[in-house]
Amino acid sequence: MLSPRLRHPDLVIDFVEALVGQSGLDALTIRALTTASGFSNGAIYRTFGSRGGLIGRMWIRAESRFLELMKGLIAQAHNPFDAAVAAAETSLVYLQRYPKSAAVLFTVRREEALSLPMSIEIGDQLRALDDELVAIMSQLAKNLWKRNDAETVDLVAACILDLPKWVALRNMRLGTYLGSVYLRATIRAILEVGPPPLVPHHEVLPEEPAYRVLL
Template sequence: MVSPRLYHPDLVIDCVEALVAKAGLEALTIRSLTRATGFSNGGIYRTFGSRGGLVGRMWIRAEGRYLQLLRSQIARANNPFDAVLAAAEASIHYPRLYPKSAAVLFTVRREEILSQPMSKEVGDQLRALGHELSEITSQLAIDLWNRCDAEALDLVAVCIHDLPKWIALRNMGFAKPIAGEYLRSAVRAVLDVGPPPLAYERASQLNGSSALHPSVTGCRQRVSCL
């Protein structure tokens, strides 16, 4: 008899997140999952296809939740500078809303997830989420500096990903309000300095030109294709 699909796949994903957050991706096996959930091997395989498909679905839910929060934070900002601050703060709020999802996103690398064997449908969804995050990063860089070359994009990524990870999400014994202040101060300092000037900008200053930086046009073309 073929095992039926599970009626509540989110319950399985909850357990997957808990196992991965506690012991890492390597600790996740279908056997450990059946023990934790009480669901049959057949029901899990029938619903998710494979272990890789299960891992992919876990990441899709976690990153989808994060991107929804990220866009909501940015939408409330009044200017590009505040938008980056708000985006950085998403990483403070997210663990309070979804602690296990946050633990997965901030301890497992996306490359590890994409390396798992999974269906084309799940893989496409993962790549679409990655493109969405890239689009957000690109738009923030354009709004701030009218450019989205590699150095500008890297600097935005430092502000909305790296600094939150190392300041707000580390277990350093800081109370949440002071951790938030540390994060905002660090992001402001980075944005005040900004990305290094490009050779095109230096040449434009010498020539008195104010033409649009070519990286913006290329970036907009890339974003429109995502």
């Protein structure tokens, strides 16, 4: 008799995040997950299909949470400058709100996590999330400097992904308040300098994956 699908797959993903965030991807085996969660391996396979499916679903949830939080913070800003600073603070807020998801996104390389075979559906969802982030960064760049060439979008990515990740990873030592103060000061200084001069006829989006915060 086939094991039934799980009614609450998010509960399994919680355990997946805990295992991966604490001990890395190698720690995630179906046996370890079964032991930690109490769910049968048959039910896990029926729900997620494979270990790659588990990791893909974990990543989709973590990235979706990150983007929804970022969009909410941006929506509260009163001007483009504050919107970029708010986007940069997403990583710190995310760390507080979703510590297990943050441990995965900020410490595990996305390329490594998504190297396993996954379904077409999961791949499509991951690409859609990446496209959504590129669109957010492009819009921030346009609102700030009325341009969205590769260099400008890369600068936005550094401000809202790379630097916040660095601060978030050290947040335990710095403390939430001080880390946020350092981050805001750094981002504001970079935004005031702005992007490099625009090369004529070179308004394109970056070709590399946008989620450098995950690399």
